Amino acid sequence: MVMHLKSCCCGCSLKTGTVIIGVLSGIGALCGLIMSILGASVGTGELQKEFLKELEKQKGITLDQAEYEEAVKHLEATSGNKTLSALFICLAIVYGIHLIFDILMVFGASAERPRMIKPWIVFAIMALVVQSILSFVNIIFHFTSGAAMVGVLGLVMLAVGIALAVYFILVVNSFHTELLSNNFQNKI
Template identity: 30%
Template sequence: MGLEMINCCGFSLKHGTIIIGVVQSIFSFMFLVLAAAYAEHPNELIDISDISVGPSLTALRIALSIIAIVSALECVFSILLIFGAETNRPKLLLPWLISNPVVLLAYILLTLMAIIHHTRSALFIIGHLTLGFFATFIASFKFLCVWSFYKHLKSLNF
């Protein structure tokens, strides 16, 4: 039978999926705007009084541009998720179902890289592990809700 849910936090799978899509589209849009704004002016994020910061400024600009692009895609996929859930079209849920595990895996790998890079600070490691655990738990729960709704729609031959 697998991991199938009957409801999502007290809501039906359909309404839970729509709520997930709305919340994620709002957060994705906020990250898009912030990352794009800081990619244009990265000196607002770090102090550039030191000349040796120059090369890292370019790396920061590239990283913020990548975050803006991924956020834009996630916003589009979240809107497709909302529309697909509202109209009972499981194929519109697939971009979200494919992209979110990829983004979660990238997040986990980057968190592990940050922990390895900053092995001297125990507080940093504990904070990243705690935040990473909660982010992974929430993302997995969201994925399980949407996946259950997708399987439900497929079982109804939509």
């Protein structure tokens, strides 16, 4: 059985908390969508140039302009440029879906329509599981690559992120359950 909350943080109602969570989540999804679109369109070439500059610093190699341009062309031809663009496009799609569910939830909470809130709950649970797994893999990578401090920081951020996400899901689910019980009582 799922825990049922009576109010959101700071004593505000579940409805108000759900709307606030939806608006903040929507802002985050919109920012992620914009960043993903920018990453897909311009970020991949810039990442390759940054890679070459970092290589010059670490290896002490100095490239003249012709060598630099040739190296950039080689990177564009052989690297995961298309893979990275595809990743950004996939992220943009996920953030777009996320934004749609956030908008549905805000309107559903305002109109007290539980059917418009349920998709957000399902999506949020799925996203929590996937993000937790990917973050954990990323943390393990940092620990094994010698960046233990980054790994510890990532672990703390993961714990806080999971706690907040679970609380937000509980608030929205409690409001959803409250709406369903009110609708059921009104039919009797």
